[in-house]
Amino acid sequence: AQTVTQSQPEMSVQEAETVTLSCTYDTSESDYYLFWYKQPPSRQMILVIRQEAYKQQNATENRFSVNFQKAAKSFSLKISDSQLGDAAMYFCATDSGSARQLTFGSGTQLTVLP
Amino acid sequence: EPEVTQTPSHQVTQMGQEVILRCVPISNHLYFYWYRQILGQKVEFLVSFYNNEISEKSEIFDDQFSVERPDGSNFTLKIRSTKLEDSAMYFCASSEGGLTTTDTQYFGPGTRLTVL
Secondary structure, eight states, X not given: OOEEEOOOSEEEEETTSOEEEOOEEEOSOSSEEEEEEEEOTTOOOXXXXXXXXXXXXXXXXXXXXXXXXXXXXXXXXXXXXOOGGGOEEEEEEEEETTOOOEEEOOOEEEEEEO | OOOOEEEOSEEEEOTTOOEEEEXXXXXXXXXXXXXXXXXXXXXXXXXXXXXTEEEEEOTTOOTTEEEEOOSSSOEEEEESSOOGGGOEEEEEEEEOOOSSSOOOOEEOOXXXXXXX
């Protein structure tokens, strides 16, 4: 079974600054994917970024990038030039290679201060 | 951009009643999913569906739950006899179902179910 741990229940960042959200996971699979989803107050789940475990290169999507450390089973999300619209709950998730069910962490509530 | 849609956005029901939550997945997607999120808790997997049958299901998905693809566009979750603890946000998701063993799931906006 997979587990995902987000050790920061809450984080805050000043507008235009950079913030890093932490995530660690455990899986026995050799082939898997990792995801960050954003859940704003509307509670819709929005995909932010994904990383294939077999790829060494860290994924980037505009202001969002990840630091994937496979040996340490760590998958952190960096948000650069934070904007007020980035304020949301952020969930880290993994999908073991053989199953299509996502396992989510408990989430990190990000506040962006003007 | 194509998106997953869900109706209703909010459903209120009495304990013991049956509810059907509806989802329209992205049109060319082949895998469909239901997740739930009890307020303040993690998002939990319920079931995945492919080729008109259940592909995977969790321990939560017991006999009171069922899923169906009644036509070419809708995907439904039925709860036969609702309990107070079924109150949660229910998310539908879909994915392309390509040749890779996994692919990205896109979520709908959710249906908030309140059981009184």
